[in-house]
Amino acid sequence: MNTYKTIDIARIIGIHVNTVRLYEKCALIPKPERLPNGYRVFTDLHIEQFKLARAALRVEVLQNGLRKQAVNIIKVSAAGNYEEAAVLTRRYIQQVDQERKNAEEAIQITRKILAGLDEREHTGTYFTRKEAADFLGVTIDTLRNWELNGLFTIKRIENGYRVYSEKDIQRLKIIRSLRCANYSLAAILRMLRAVGDDPAANIRTVIDTPNEDDDIIKACDKLLTSLAEARKNAVYVAGQIEKMQKMTK
Template sequence: MKTSEIAKLSKVHPNTVRLYEEWQFISPVPRKPNGYRVYSELHLKQMEISRLAFRQEFIQNNLRKKATEIVRLSGREQFKDSLRAAESYLTYLQTEYEFALKAIETVKNLLQNKSITGQTYSHKSVASMLQLTEETIRNWERNHLYTVKRNAQNRRIYTERDIQKLLVIRTLRSAHFSITSIAHLFQEMKQSKKNTDILEILQTPTFSSDFFHVTDDLMNQLKIAMDDLKSIIAILTELQ
């Protein structure tokens, strides 16, 4: 195949094909005596892997790195390693999807004013429950996204309400809300409410509407990304 042909089949610009070769997203491309590149079916499959991997870039954290790792391993023809990376990425996205579902259920329960227990949790256990680093949660506290009580030993003690608010923050961060925008959003709620409890924030019509819109959009994009990864896994399984 010529550059123009593989570009058309891959639904990208010919320059993109050349860039992917330069970046080693596809295997080295042999050339004819006249210098024209000659692409194979393998290159076409690698182009498809690249296109699928980079199509959905919507969540923060290091997802670009995860997608790039899959593509680069494929370009080196390390298909088993690329497959493992793709499966790991899929597991991560499935976890994000489950947390988004949990956040929606939590918000619904809060809006229905369902009772909670008086159980408390340590900083370490909360980080584990939410699958976040302890430093991430501390950073949110430093940026005034939430406050938490401390015991006599000055250790953070989290209530179920605290965890519910952290889950909401986690979901907004996954949906690409910046820390600054979340802090500003919460601050606006505080200015109109004496009680700064998470329930008071969620009961604000604007926030409630926005939250469900954001989570719905996030989940739709996660579904698309997971389907794309399943397609990548199928291609890599065939290439092994």
């Protein structure tokens, strides 16, 4: 196997020499051997592990522990436990696929609910905050949080109590479905505003495309795109694990 100095690795991977040392400190690469003078000696195996780690850490999706799983895969691979790393990577890909399915289903549910909003006749039924929370299967604090973040505005009756109409409940169902699929509050608010301005707006495109003037653009605002990229990176990681396993035989 070829051998490399720290500076060589930094140039090949395109990172700073301090980052090379940080990867070693965090156990993201196998511990390199050292010469009598203390200089580190890296091999081709280290280069492949660096490539794996860089791809795995490229993930923008943070929900449901995906990034934590990615870091675990890197460390298990760095320890030379390639079979275990391969199993963990397959599980990771399965979870990413499930997250993508959940996200797509949430958009489909949203389309159906929005399509029926104008068709539903209001029966005059109103819900208290507790009744609305119980009906939706969420907590009162969750409803407060959604309201504070501008996702909806609730009417108040004469005594000052908040009341939720049937139309409010339908809107809250949309929010709940999208939150369960791990869409950010900013992404949901953007979609609701767009649909309010244009009922024919493409929900999938709007919710997956942050505005340039958003004050805070969270990674999960582009959930579908990020999940697709996460899967692509994970497939590459799986290939790297297989490649390194062959190199050590």
